[in-house]
Amino acid sequence: MSRTSQPYLLALKRRKIKNNFMIGLIVLLSVLAVIPLFMVFFHIVRNGFASLNFDFFTKLPAPLGEPNGGMANSILGSLILITFASLIAVPIGVLSGLYLSEYKNDRLASVLRWTVDLLMSIPSIVIGLFIYTLIVLPMKSFSALAGGSALALLMFPIVAKTTEEVLKLTPIHIREAGLALGLSRWRVILFVVLRGKSSAVMTGVVLALGRVAGETAPLLVTAFGNRNWPKSLTEPTPSLPVQIYNYAISPYENWHSQAWAGALTLVTLIFVINIVTRLIFSKDGLSKSHL
Amino acid sequence: MEVFVIRSLLTASLVMCASIAYSAISINGSGSTFAEPIYTKWFSDYQKKNTSAQFNYQGVGSGAGIKQLLEGTVDFAGTDDPMKTEDAAKAKETVLHIPIAMGAVVVSYNAPIEGKLKLSGSVVAKIFNGQIKKWDDVEIAKLNPKTTLPSLDIVVATRSDGSGTTAVFSEYLSKVSSDWVGKNGKTVKWFTGSLGAKGNAGVAGLIKQNPGTIGYVELVYAKENGLAFAQIENKKGEFIEASNASVSASAEGVTKEAIANNFKLSITDSSRKGAYPISSFTWMLVFEKMPKEKGAEIVNFAKWALSEDAQKTAGAINYSPVPKEIRNEALKAIAKIKLQ
Amino acid sequence: MIAVFVICVFGFLIFYLWDGSLPILKIKGLSFFFESDWDPNSDQFGALPFIYGTLLTSVVALIISAPIAISTAIFLTEIASKRISKPFGFLIEMLSTIPSVVYGLWGIFVLAPFVRDYIQPVFTNYLGFVPFFKGPPFGIGIFTAGLILAIMILPTITAVCREVFLSIPVSLREGVSALGATRWETIKTAVIEAGFSGILAAVALGFGRAMGETMAVTMLIGNRPDITFSLFAPGSTMASVIANESPEATSALHTSALSAIGLSLFLVSLAVSGLSRLITQITKHRLAK
Numbered sequence: 073m074s075r076t077s078q079p080y081l082l083a084l085k086r087r088k089i090k091n092n093f094m095i096g097l098i099v100l101l102s103v104l105a106v107i108p109l110f111m112v113f114f115h116i117v118r119n120g121f122a123s124l125n126f127d128f129f130t131k132l133p134a135p136l137g138e139p140n141g142g143m144a145n146s147i148l149g150s151l152i153l154i155t156f157a158s159l160i161a162v163p164i165g166v167l168s169g170l171y172l173s174e175y176k177n178d179r180l181a182s183v184l185r186w187t188v189d190l191l192m193s194i195p196s197i198v199i200g201l202f203i204y205t206l207i208v209l210p211m212k213s214f215s216a217l218a219g220g221s222a223l224a225l226l227m228f229p230i231v232a233k234t235t236e237e238v239l240k241l242t243p244i245h246i247r248e249a250g251l252a253l254g255l256s257r258w259r260v261i262l263f264v265v266l267r268g269k270s271s272a273v274m275t276g277v278v279l280a281l282g283r284v285a286g287e288t289a290p291l292l293v294t295a296f297g298n299r300n301w302p303k304s305l306t307e308p309t310p311s312l313p314v315q316i317y318n319y320a321i322s323p324y325e326n327w328h329s330q331a332w333a334g335a336l337t338l339v340t341l342i343f344v345i346n347i348v349t350r351l352i353f354s355k356d357g358l359s360k361s362h363l
Numbered sequence: 364m365e366v367f368v369i370r371s372l373l374t375a376s377l378v379m380c381a382s383i384a385y386s387a388i389s390i391n392g393s394g395s396t397f398a399e400p401i402y403t404k405w406f407s408d409y410q411k412k413n414t415s416a417q418f419n420y421q422g423v424g425s426g427a428g429i430k431q432l433l434e435g436t437v438d439f440a441g442t443d444d445p446m447k448t449e450d451a452a453k454a455k456e457t458v459l460h461i462p463i464a465m466g467a468v469v470v471s472y473n474a475p476i477e478g479k480l481k482l483s484g485s486v487v488a489k490i491f492n493g494q495i496k497k498w499d500d501v502e503i504a505k506l507n508p509k510t511t512l513p514s515l516d517i518v519v520a521t522r523s524d525g526s527g528t529t530a531v532f533s534e535y536l537s538k539v540s541s542d543w544v545g546k547n548g549k550t551v552k553w554f555t556g557s558l559g560a561k562g563n564a565g566v567a568g569l570i571k572q573n574p575g576t577i578g579y580v581e582l583v584y585a586k587e588n589g590l591a592f593a594q595i596e597n598k599k600g601e602f603i604e605a606s607n608a609s610v611s612a613s614a615e616g617v618t619k620e621a622i623a624n625n626f627k628l629s630i631t632d633s634s635r636k637g638a639y640p641i642s643s644f645t646w647m648l649v650f651e652k653m654p655k656e657k658g659a660e661i662v663n664f665a666k667w668a669l670s671e672d673a674q675k676t677a678g679a680i681n682y683s684p685v686p687k688e689i690r691n692e693a694l695k696a697i698a699k700i701k702l703q
Numbered sequence: 704m705i706a707v708f709v710i711c712v713f714g715f716l717i718f719y720l721w722d723g724s725l726p727i728l729k730i731k732g733l734s735f736f737f738e739s740d741w742d743p744n745s746d747q748f749g750a751l752p753f754i755y756g757t758l759l760t761s762v763v764a765l766i767i768s769a770p771i772a773i774s775t776a777i778f779l780t781e782i783a784s785k786r787i788s789k790p791f792g793f794l795i796e797m798l799s800t801i802p803s804v805v806y807g808l809w810g811i812f813v814l815a816p817f818v819r820d821y822i823q824p825v826f827t828n829y830l831g832f833v834p835f836f837k838g839p840p841f842g843i844g845i846f847t848a849g850l851i852l853a854i855m856i857l858p859t860i861t862a863v864c865r866e867v868f869l870s871i872p873v874s875l876r877e878g879v880s881a882l883g884a885t886r887w888e889t890i891k892t893a894v895i896e897a898g899f900s901g902i903l904a905a906v907a908l909g910f911g912r913a914m915g916e917t918m919a920v921t922m923l924i925g926n927r928p929d930i931t932f933s934l935f936a937p938g939s940t941m942a943s944v945i946a947n948e949s950p951e952a953t954s955a956l957h958t959s960a961l962s963a964i965g966l967s968l969f970l971v972s973l974a975v976s977g978l979s980r981l982i983t984q985i986t987k988h989r990l991a992k
Contacts, residue, residue, distance in 0.1 A: 091885035098782065098890075101774035105861070106791070108854045109798045112809050119812075135403035168709060187713045189980075193972045194716070195915040197946050198965045202716045204949075205723075212435035213391070228709070286802020289917040289946050298419045299403065300389070307389050308419060313804045313918075320808045321560070321922065323567035323588045328812070335805045342800050427951035518841060523926035525743070525951040552742045558841060558937050559926035561947065573819070573842060 120336025123329035133299050133315075140326075143334050146315040149216070149302045150338075153295060153311055154285055156220030161227035162277050168228075169235020169273075173242075185236075191229040199225050200290025208294060216302060216309040219295025223287060227280040234276025275349050282345040286338060288313040312338050387414060390660055393421040394428020394441035395527050396562040397581040398645045401464055401682050402441060408676065409667055416660035422562055426525020426549045432458070432648055438657055440648040443527025444549050445627035456650040459700065460626045461693050463668050465614060465683040467605035468532045468641040469592035471585040472577040473570050474498055475513050479604065481506045483596040484539030484632075484640065490577060491519060492542055493554035498575065506596075513575075520569040520578030523559030525549040531643040532579045535631040539640075579641075582610075583681045597640040598632055609639035610683040618688040626693060644685070651700055658702040665697050720969065723962030726955060735963060741928035743952070748960035750967070752928040756845065756938040757968070760920065761913040763849025763934065768857050769906050773895075775857075776864035781876075781890055792865070799858035807922035810851045815842035815923060818850065823935055834932040841925065846934040848924040852916055856909035863908055867901030868894050900982050907979035911972050917942040941968040 127142045134141030168184060175181045200222050207218040296308035297318065312334055319331035392402070399422035406418040420441065423431075428440035433453050445460055470487055472480065476498075482490075486502050489495045495502060499512040522529045526549055533547035546552070553559070558576075560566045567584040570576045582605045585592045594602040603609050613633040621628045632640050647668070649661055667673055674684035685693070727735060727748060738749025775795065779788045819842030826836040876893040884892065895902070925937020926947060939947075941964045952958045 087885050087888065091887040094887040094890075095782065098774040098777050101771045102778035102791075105771050105775045105857055106794065108857075109794055111813065112798070112801065112806070112854075115809055115813050116805065135400070135407045164709065183710060187710050190973065191713060193911070193915075193976045194969050195917065195942055195965075195972065197917050197942055197949075198720070198969055199716075201945070201949055201962075201965060202719055205719055206715070208436060209434060214436055225712075282800060286804065288802070288804040289942075292946065293950060296393075297421045298391075299406075300417050300419055303389065303417075308391055308421070313802060316808060317804050317918065317922070320804075320811055321562070321568060322564040323571050323584065324564075331808055335808050339801055339805060342802070343797065346797070346800050423950055430951055523947055525948075550743045553927070555927070555929040555931055556936060557927065558843070561926070572816070 116332065116336050116339055119329065119332035120334075123333040124336065128330065128333050132301065141330075143312065143315055143330060143337075145298065145301050146310040146312045146334065147337065149295070149298070149310040150285065150312040152216055152302055152305075153219050153223055153291070153309060154281060156216060156305070157223035157227055157284060158277070158281065160221065160224035161231055161280065164224075165228045165231025165277075165280075166235050166273060168232040169276075170239060172232065172236040173239035188229045188232050191225070192233070195289075196222075196226055196287055197289040197293075200293045203290065204293045211306065213306060214294060214296035214308040216295055216305045216307070219291050219309055219311070220305075222290040222294045223284045226287060226290070227284050230280035230283065231276050234279065235273050238272040238276065278345055278349045282342045282349070285342055285345070286313055288317050292317075387417045388656055388660055390416055390418050390439070390657060390664075391420075391437045392418070392428070392439040392441060392647075393423050393431050393437045394648075395425045395443050395645055396422035396564060397425075397443050397466055397528050397583070398422075398441040398464065398647075399563075400583050400587075400680060401645075401677050404676065404680060405664075405668055405673060408673075409664060413663070416664070418664070422564070424522075424524040424549075424562060425527030425530070429648070438649075438653075439661060441645065442648060443643055443645045444530030445646065446648065454650070456652045458648050459651050459696060460646040460648060461665055461669075461697065462621070462626050462644040462685050462689060463647045463665075464645050464674070464677045465610050465630075465642060465685060466645060466681075467582040467610045467639050467683075468528055468535070468579050468643065469582050469585050469605045470577065470595065470641075471567070471570055471580050471590045471592040473574050473590065474515060474577075475574075476510060476591070478510055480510070480591070480593040481596070481602045482593045484535070487593075487595065488536045488540030488543055490517060491521070491536065491553070491557075491579075492540075493519070493556060515575040518573060518576040519553070519557040520566045520573075520576050521551070521553045521557050521559055522562075522566060524561050526562075527643075527645070528563055528579065528581055531629075531631060532641060534629060535641045538632040586681050595640055597638055598634040599636055599638075601637065603637065603639045605639045605641075607678055607681070607683045609637055610642040611686065612636070612638040613640070613642040614644075614683075614686050614689070618686065618692070621689050622692050626689070626696075642683075649700070653700065653702055655702045658700065662697060662700055662702070666694060669694055669697075720962055720966040723959055724966045726959040727963050728959075730956075735960070736967065739930050743948070743954070743957050746954060746956050748956065750941075750960070750964055752930050753939055753941040753944050753964060754967075755930050756924065757914050757940040757942070759845055759934075759938065760849045760852055760924070760940060761910055763846065764852035764856055764913045765906065765910055767850065768853035768860060768909060771853075772857050772860035772905070772909070773864055773902060775861045776868055777890055777894065779861075779865055780868040781894060782886075795858050795861050798854075799862070803855070803916060803918035804922075806851055806855055807919040810847065810919055810923045811843075814851060815847050818842050818847045822846075826935070835934050841935065841937065843923050843925045843937065844933075844935050845924065845938045848920045848938075848940075849934075851919050851923055852913045855916060855919065856913050859912055860905045860909040863905035864898070864902055867898040867905065870901075871897050900985060904979045904982035907975055907982065911975035911979065914940075914975070915942060915968065915972050917946050921946050941965075 127140055129142060130144050131142030132145050172181055172185055203218050203222040207221060208214055291311050291314050295311055297314050298308045298310045302309045316331045316334040319327040402420045425442035425444050428442055429446055429450060431437040432440035446458060451458060470482060483506055496517055498515045498517055504512055529551055530549045533551050536543040537547045558569055560569045563580050563584045566578045567580050567588050567590060570578045570590055571588050594604045597603050612635050613630045615635050617628060617630060630642050647665060653661065669690045678684050736750050736754060739751040740747045740749045741752055779792050783791060830836045871894060875897060876889055879889045879893045920940050921943040924939060924943055926939055927937040928939050945961050945965055949961055952961055
């Protein structure tokens with residue numbers, strides 16, 4: 073039809089109305105997406121801030137129902153657990169990622185890659201139960217060891233995957249240069265390839281940390297919980313997420329406010345980790361990888 | 364940069380661990396959420412004078428506590444429901460049930476009702492069966508002629524975890540209602556439409572936050588949260604409110620029976636005057652043979668818990684002290700614990 | 704060497720799950736997954752209520768979340784200026800880093816009362832005759848759990864959709880636009896239809912994540928092993944029952960039943976994420992041509 077005929081103009085009008093409607097709908101829905109985000113932040117900050125005080129960061133939990141007390145032991149416990157988990161997951165994860173990127177065509181490598189992918193899909197509670205059977209029962213005790221191992225199992229696939237992706241991007245001539253200089257393959261991998269991408273690899277590690285810092289379910293059956301300071305790796309260990317959970321489902325107002333304060337602390341910690349990651353990423357000029 | 368951060372975190376935590384390392388032995392217990400308030404209070408008091416041990420107790424429900432004791436992942440368990448014979452058979456050593464306190468399971472509610480609500484056993488059984496669905500139901504009104512009842516739906520809150528409190532409550536229901544016979548235990552198949560929450564704390568939270576809700580919790584939790592609870596009709600036809608006195612009345616004259624049953628005694632639906640019908644003991648479960656170091660600490664604590672002072676503290680926070688004769692028998696049983 | 708170790712650990716895990724599940728499966732066979740009677744007291748175990756709960760909450764989450772997520776992705780890539788889309792996108796990503804237990808906390812104290820006081824009454828008053836909306840307003844239950852899941856999977860779906868849309872060549876949009884299409888028509892053809900398989904992959908990924916969520920769901924679902932039609936009734940999911948009952952399962956059969964549920968949850972999440980990855984691979988190949 074001609075550009076100025078009646079039917080065309082009519083149809084055009086309809087299309088324009090539909091266009092405005094749909095675009096409006098899209099914008100509306102997008103705004104809708106942001107609302108819960110703001111609400112969650114708002115409440116965490118408002119309620120958490122109100123209960124943050126010096127006690128919270130330095131005191132142990134008070135007997136049930138009594139006022140005051142803090143979550144100091146849980147914060148320390150979480151730090152211990154994350155550190156322990158990293159000590160296991162980082163070396164194994166980085167080396168696995170290395171192996172996968174260098175020997176990508178080996179049969180063993182494919183099996184490993186497959187395993188890493190599968191591990192990513194396991195619900196965290198299942199991993200918790202596995203560690204319970206593997207470590208808690210034989211040891212006859214809940215422990216930071218068990219909790220850290222469960223967290224390590226959760227961190228490992230993320231670290232391995234990121235390392236593999238990052239190292240795959242190393243241009244081949246760097247490897248060839250290393251080999252040309254007479255270095256053995258292993259030395260090339262460790263000293264040349266890895267060193268070049270170390271900050272990107274670290275980013276993967278830090279991202280995995282951020283994810284694991286908030287894990288609750290597996291810790292419920294491995295590290296359990298403790299009202300005292302964590303003293304050794306072979307004892308039940310308190311952690312921030314578990315303590316938040318226990319306090320949230322309790323009926324005590326005082327504990328509820330502490331739960332909010334704990335949530336604020338936890339979320340702040342994770343945010344800091346993520347922002348630090350982003351700053352490093354932009355240095356290397358890589359695009360974001362979504363995990 | 365990041366490696367530095369991680370390294371310093373590691374060093375910091377190791378240093379903190381080292382500096383905090385006491386020579387105190389850690390004793391771990393878990394189980395009944397009913398007993399959690401008294402355990403944590405007792406530990407706090409006990410540890411002020413005895414620094415050789417550090418106690419940790421997690422309220423995860425009587426069921427979980429027993430399981431963990433059997434698996435050896437905790438040193439003692441707290442339970443309001445005596446171990447079943449099948450479970451006791453799984454234990455490598457004999458398990459001693461030490462009665463450390465008594466308490467009441469109250470029917471607590473959140474509804475705009477003036478004054479005290481009176482409920483009979485059969486009405487309670489019907490409410491928790493889902494048969495009575497509204498607050499202004501005829502049967503409830505009959506027991507409370509002078510009270511205006513709201514026309515709200517009754518929302519029933521129960522325990523979703525294996526609970527000694529549930530065991531006590533359902534056992535009482537099985538004694539007052541034929542519908543409930545054989546259905547009691549640490550877990551109950553509640554009717555569709557009721558809510559489940561974890562621990563006494565969870566149920567108290569549900570009641571507190573939702574108008575129209577009714578549930579069963581230990582007295583301590585109802586009082587701590589300012590929740591209203593009903594007066595229950597006992598075997599003598601009296602409407603009794605749960606209190607230290609009415610709970611103690613349930614345990615009058617049962618010493619002989621208690622000893623005969625190794626302290627595993629149920630005192631629900633007592634026929635004593637002034638007795639609150641949903642009362643129970645709560646026990647600390649320990650093995651009769653324990654390793655020397657930990658065992659000594661546990662024995663000392665248990666003996667202290669049964670002392671006058673400790674029992675008075677319990678009384679002050681809404682737990683009833685264990686009757687003296689029973690306490691003495693329990694101390695005799697504790698003396699027989701072997702430490703190797 | 705390390706590879707072997709890792710594979711061994713994983714092998715152990717699978718073996719443990721399988722071995723743990725055997726006792727209950729030997730007794731009941733596949734009917735375990737189709738029966739709805741769950742009574743640990745009398746050693747009766749049927750997993751259907753949890754499968755139902757998991758599927759229902761995840762579906763509710765998807766229905767609420769997917770349109771919003773896709774719209775947000777479209778908004779970020781097609782409509783918003785760089786000045787808006789950068790911080791907006793950043794905010795959405797930050798949303799994805801909040802731990803499950805914190806969502807649960809917010810859910811109990813903010814979302815559940817909100818649903819109970821403002822959303823449920825509306826439904827029961829006007830649509831109460833529909834079995835889906837029956838029941839007294841608890842505030843917690845399948846709907847609220849689905850709602851919090853929707854908030855949690857929103858960033859995932861948005862992020863993947865965004866990647867998909869960004870990878871569609873600009874030339875496609877320009878071409879359609881040059882033919883005289885309105886803004887919406889351009890988006891519809893060049894973005895949505897072109898990236899449809901990617902959108903599917905994103906949705907599948909979100910679905911998988913919703914099914915495996917444990918903490919927030921446990922805190923908001925009411926913990927009842929029942930199957931009810933009403934969206935406002937309490938329920939239970941596979942992940943939440945494992946988290947709730949594992950610490951206290953004393954009978955061997957009970958533990959075995961929970962292992963079986965864990966195994967099936969794993970297999971289902973695997974299937975869904977595998978499907979999503981398959982779709983992504985196909986899309987990549989198609990676009991590369």
